[in-house]
Amino acid sequence: MAREWSAELAGERRVSRHTLDAYARDLGQFLGFLREHHGEPPNLAALRAIKPTDLRSFLASRRAAGTGSRSLLRQLSGLRSFARHLERKGLGEVAAFSSLRSPKAPRRLPKALPAQSARALVDVDSRAGDTRPDWILARDSAVLGLLYGAGLRISEALSIKRQDAPTGETDIVTVAGKGGKVRSVPVIAPVQRAIARYLSLCPWTLPANGPLFIGAKGGALSPRIIQLAVAELRGALGLPETATPHALRHSFATHLLGKGGDLRTIQELLGHASLSTTQIYTAIDSARLLEAYRGAHPRAR
Structure with a gap:
């Protein structure tokens, strides 16, 4: 049964x-x-x-x-x-x-990064001094660029096929998220350029129907490799433990909302089934505004 x-x-x-x-x-x-x-x-x-x-x-x-x-x-x-x-x-x-009444779980806010820290994690120049091959550094930058620039989950970024790479005239990528829900997400020019750079440096021939991002030996890239790369970069940049690949997705939503992004649009970009899931980012933005108020307003002390 x-x-x-x-x-x-x-x-x-x-x-x-x-x-x-x-x-x-x-x-x-x-x-x-x-x-x-x-x-x-x-x-x-x-x-x-x-x-x-x-x-x-x-x-x-x-x-x-x-x-x-x-x-x-x-x-x-x-x-x-x-x-x-x-x-x-x-x-x-x-x-x-x-x-039976369900136990209540504490509502934890996603840990978004400041914009400068998020850019540093994505920027390939932040990897200066890293002894790994240039194509691998470019690959990591491109993967993280999709997380921060398109709000993808790491599994979604690594599921993209070579034939669907958002480069050149292709500025949209289609991915299957949780529950197999398919969505199309626009890819901004800096992320397109990062992917194009990775492809130009990659020493492997990538079959059209194979994965866009591959490991050092030519096989499918494991999420763990990206997580370890971010952990090393986090230490080099002096970023907190909360600076993870998934934090870049949270940062994508939080920074869009902070710049006036529409909540419904952000919901579609993230692939959330319910608007209530996306609304948690409004709490993050409100907390940021309150912190700024307390630090700047003379009557807040």
């Missing part, structure tokens, strides 16, 4: 592999808890008989093991999904989930 549920999530709902693995792990932990809680392996009858107190005990045990609120929310979401799957298959209703 768990395999059918996982297949349904992957096929019909197009849930990512990372989420599928997490949900499978969560279900395994819950079934293991029920085995210890009731002293026998759980079956369908036991699942249908679950009470809210059982769920609260499970969440309490996970909390005691050091699981945070966000992970608890994910676990509860996955278990509810499994319960709905059982109901759709006519295997019974697990009513306990509908009466």
Whole structure:
């Protein structure tokens, strides 16, 4: 039954592999808890008989093991999904989930970088003294340019095919984001030039249907390589630990909003399914304005 549920999530709902693995792990932990809680392996009858107190005990045990609120929310979401799957298959209703209130997770603001720091991470000249080949330095600059200049996730940037490279007359790139949602994003001229420079220096022949960005040995480029490159550059530039590849995507949204960008447009550029996800950037901009006010206004002291 768990395999059918996982297949349904992957096929019909197009849930990512990372989420599928997490949900499978969560279900395994819950079934293991029920085995210890009731002293026998759980079956369908036991699942249908679950009470809210059982769920609260499970969440309490996970909390005691050091699981945070966000992970608890994910676990509860996955278990509810499994319960709905059982109901759709006519295997019974697990009513306990509908009466259980979800734990609240603290709302964390994305860590955007100042514009100068974001530009420094992207600029290839910041890599002066790096002993790696010029084409690799140009490659890293081009990848990070897409994150900051187009708001892409690192997985989206690395999924671009050579034939879809936004260079020359092509100033739009189409990517598939979370849940397979496809969107087209404009690519500004500096990022186009960074990609063209990388292509001119790359010593490998890139097949049209192969990846645009490749590793040192010609294979597909791993996100981890970019993360490590940013970590080294972060140290050289004296940037905080929050200066990560994904922070460039947050910076893209925050800086657009700070310059008067429309929230709906930013939502489309980022590929957010819900406007509420994008609205978190308004809190960042408000916090920045309040900080400036407190530092400059004579009555704020």
